[in-house]
Amino acid sequence: MSDGSVERALGALVVGDVDGARREVSRGGTPLARALAEHLRDDGHGSVYDQPAAFEAFIRGGGxxxxxxxxxxxxxxxxxxxxxxxxxxxxxxxxxxxxxxxxxxxxxxxxxxxxxxxxxxxxxxxxxxxxxxxxxxxxxxxxxxxxxxxxxxxxxxxxxxxxxxxxxxxxxxxxxxxxxxxxxxxxxxxxxxxxxxxxxxxxxPDVAVGSPEHVRFLARTYEQGLAEYTDDRDLVAQGFLLPVLTGQLRPGAVRATFEQPAGxxxxxxxxxxxxxxxxxxxxxxxxxxxxxxxxxxxxxxx
The missing domain is CATH 3.40.50.150 (Vaccinia Virus protein VP39)
Structure with missing residues (x-):
């Protein structure tokens, strides 16, 4: 369950406030907050497929x-x-x-x-x-x-x-x-x-990318998804989930997904x-x- 720090951090990333995002997740205690803090420690750049092992661990675990x-x-x-x-x-x-x-x-x-x-x-x-x-x-x-x-x-x-x-x-x-x-x-x-x-x-969901509704959806669902991993959690988070998550929101980031509703x-x-x-x-x-x-x-x- 999100403690609010991730949602606020993601909202900061939407407007390019990386320092603000770091401050928010530094106070968070959930697995996603800790993973996001680590991801942003080195400025949070990188491609989803920089670590193929992370993608392979992701698709072979959890849901x-x-x-x-x-x-x-x-x-x-x-x-x-x-x-x-x-x-x-x-x-x-x-x-x-x-x-x-x-x-x-x-x-x-x-x-x-x-x-x-x-x-x-x-x-x-x-x-x-x-x-x-x-x-x-x-x-x-x-x-x-x-x-x-x-x-x-x-x-x-x-x-x-x-x-x-x-x-x-x-x-x-x-x-x-x-x-x-x-x-x-x-x-x-x-x-x-x-x-x-x-x-x-x-x-x-049919919501605008970077909107408050989108940010709330991402914070909630990625918290749930990351919680499904235990031994491979750090690898999955840093090598796959966090680049996908922040790439959707952060100006200038490498965006890995352009999803849309079924309709x-x-x-x-x-x-x-x-x-x-x-x-x-x-x-x-x-x-x-x-x-x-x-x-x-x-x-x-x-």
Whole structure:
């Protein structure tokens, strides 16, 4: 439970008052207040993926265990119902969502393309996919791209990439890292190359970034989320959660997330030309409920 110091500190960060934020959390006694004080001690800069081990510890602990189980089950169901021959995973990370889905599904795609800008996470995903192939005797052809969705979409639109299409494009908690305007263009450029889209994101409150309502929401939910970790709490806080938290608010900080409510995702996909956009709840989570969004593109493959 927040003691108010984090909310006041975050409010100070919104207006660029780092010293004021430090003073507020120096008087706080909650796990998040102590973590924020440590984060701001060295001025609080850094990228979310400076420490891949922190991200991996985060997604393998706390509420993420149940969350990713639900995500993987939804992907496995998608594979078995639609039987895609080709899948593109945008922002695959280290494969935490992908690998259990492949293991649980009875149908496996003939081609699997992995897109991930973090080289250490992509290497980890490739190792795990290789182990799955050996165990399952799978003949799935795997390719990897150490880049972003923006670069891929631009290359395809310019004709500098290969002339690829995919039966399924899936993305789990990754497209929110692309700014809102560029994301619409990425989705528009990818649509002719994809038959079916499956996106998993969080249905965040519809409040203005940096507003008092937003600050209160972040203080409450991040306190709850951090409390779910014990042995890895410092690693998760400093290497992942705190950069994500402060990056949303602090002027000039590296922002790692551009989340939006589920309704805004629907409108954005429709604006980008996708059809049959549908959203269904997937899993309750400490931050916001997760949902699965599906849509039809222009490839017409499956």
């Amino acid at each position: 993420n265990v149940g969350l990713y189980a639900a995500v993987s089950a939804a992907l496995a169901d998608l594979y078995d119902r639609h039987r895609p021959t080709s899948v593109l995973d945008v922002g695959c990370g280290d494969g935490t969502a992908l690998l259990p889905a492949l293991a649980a599904a009875s149908h496996h795609p003939g081609r699997l393309d992995l897109l991930e800008p973090s080289a250490p996470l992509l290497d980890a995903a490739l190792r795990e996919v290789g182990r799955w192939q050996d165990a399952a005797g799978s003949g799935t052809q795997v390719t990897s791209r150490p880049t972003t969705a923006q670069v891929l979409a631009a290359d395809l639109a310019a004709g500098t990439g290969e002339d690829a299409t995919w039966d399924v494009l899936q993305s789990t908690f990754a497209l929110h890292t692309v700014e809102h305007g560029p994301r619409t263009e990425v989705l528009r450029r990818l649509r002719p190359r994809v038959d079916r889209l499956a996106v998993v994101e969080f249905d965040v 805004a995702w629907t409108r954005q996909l429709e604006d980008a030309g996708w059809a049959d956009v549908a959203v269904r709840p997937l899993h309750d989570y400490w931050s916001s409920p997760a949902f699965l969004l599906t849509a039809r593109g222009g490839a017409g493959a499956v």
